[in-house]
Amino acid sequence: MITIKSEEEIALMRESCRIARDTLDYVGKNIRAGMTTKEVDELVYKYITSCGAVPSELGYEGYPASSCVSVNEVVVHGIPSDRVILDGDIVSVDIVAEKNGFHGDAARTYLIGNVSEEKRKLVKVTEECFFKAIEGLQAGVPLYNIGNAVQTHAEANGYGVVRALTGHGIGRSMHEDPAVPNYGKRGTGMRLRAGMTICIEPMINMGTFKVCMKNSDGWTVVTADGKPAAHYENTVLIKEDGVEILTL
Ligand code: MF3
Ligand code: CO
Numbered sequence: 001m002i003t004i005k006s007e008e009e010i011a012l013m014r015e016s017c018r019i020a021r022d023t024l025d026y027v028g029k030n031i032r033a034g035m036t037t038k039e040v041d042e043l044v045y046k047y048i049t050s051c052g053a054v055p056s057e058l059g060y061e062g063y064p065a066s067s068c069v070s071v072n073e074v075v076v077h078g079i080p081s082d083r084v085i086l087d088g089d090i091v092s093v094d095i096v097a098e099k100n101g102f103h104g105d106a107a108r109t110y111l112i113g114n115v116s117e118e119k120r121k122l123v124k125v126t127e128e129c130f131f132k133a134i135e136g137l138q139a140g141v142p143l144y145n146i147g148n149a150v151q152t153h154a155e156a157n158g159y160g161v162v163r164a165l166t167g168h169g170i171g172r173s174m175h176e177d178p179a180v181p182n183y184g185k186r187g188t189g190m191r192l193r194a195g196m197t198i199c200i201e202p203m204i205n206m207g208t209f210k211v212c213m214k215n216s217d218g219w220t221v222v223t224a225d226g227k228p229a230a231h232y233e234n235t236v237l238i239k240e241d242g243v244e245i246l247t248l
Contacts, residue, residue, distance in 0.1 A: 003176055004193060010197075016104035019099060020097040031091065031093070035084070037071065037091075040091070057096050067093055067094065069091060073223050073226045074220055074221065075221045076229075076231055090122070092108065103171070105199045134245070137192070139240050142188055146180055146184070154202065163209055166180055169198050203231050205225075205227060208223065210224035233247075234248055
C-alpha cells in the first residue's frame with residue numbers, strides 16, 4: 001500500500017530520519033580498520049537507543065542485528081559478525097531507526113584507510129547515482145525515472161546495477177509500496193505524489209550486476225563475481241516542487 005503522509009506524520013518522519021542520519025555520522029567518525037563488523041553494530045545499537053529510538057532491523061523477519069554491515073563483495077544485508085574490517089576495505093552500513101511509530105532508513109559506504117582508486121571511484125559514482133536520481137524529482141514525475149537516472153550513470157561508468165533488490169516506500173512500516181528499482185525506462189511507472197516518502201538506494205557493483213544469496217545465513221547478498229559493491233541510501237520526501245532529503 002502507498003501512503004501519503006500528512007504534515008504531522010512528515011514531522012515525525014523528519015525526527016526518525018534525523019536520528020538515522022546522526023547514527024551514520026556517528027558510525028563514520030568511529031569506524032576503523034581492526035574493528036569487527038559486530039563492533040560496528042554495537043555502535044549503531046548504542047547510538048539509536050540513546051536517542052530514544054528503536055533499531056527497526058533488529059528482529060525484522062528474524063534478522064539478528066541492529067544494522068547491515070556489508071564489506072567489499074557483500075552488496076547488502078551483511079550480518080554483523082567477527083569479520084575484521086581491514087585497511088583498504090569499503091564497508092556499507094545500512095540502518096533503520098524507529099521513533100513515534102515512523103521509520104527512517106539510510107545507508108553509507110565508508111572508505112577504510114588506504115582504499116584503491118578503483119574502489120573510491122565506485123563509492124563516489126554510487127553516491128552520484130542517488131543525486132542524479134533526485135534531479136528534477138517532484139510530484140508528477142514517473143517513478144521509473146529514478147531507476148533510469150541511476151542506471152544511466154552507473155552503466156556509463158561500466159558498473160553493474162543490482163536488479164534483485166530495490167528501494168521502497170517507508171513510513172509506519174519499514175517497507176511500503178512502491179518498490180523503487182535502480183533501473184528502468186524513463187517516462188514509465190506511476191506518477192509520484194506529494195507526501196510520499198521513499199527510500200532511494202543505489203546498489204552498484206564494480207563488475208556484473210548479478211548477485212547471490214549466501215545459503216549459510218539466508219541474508220548476506222554477495223556479488224556473483226566477488227568484485228566489490230557499494231550502497232548509498234536516503235529517505236526522501238516528495239513535494240509539489242521538489243524533494244526533501246530527510247536523512248541528510
Ligand atoms: N535497511 C534495509 C533496506 O534498505 C533493510 C534491511 S533488511 C533487515 O531496506 F533485515 F536488515 F532489516
Ligand atoms: Co531501504
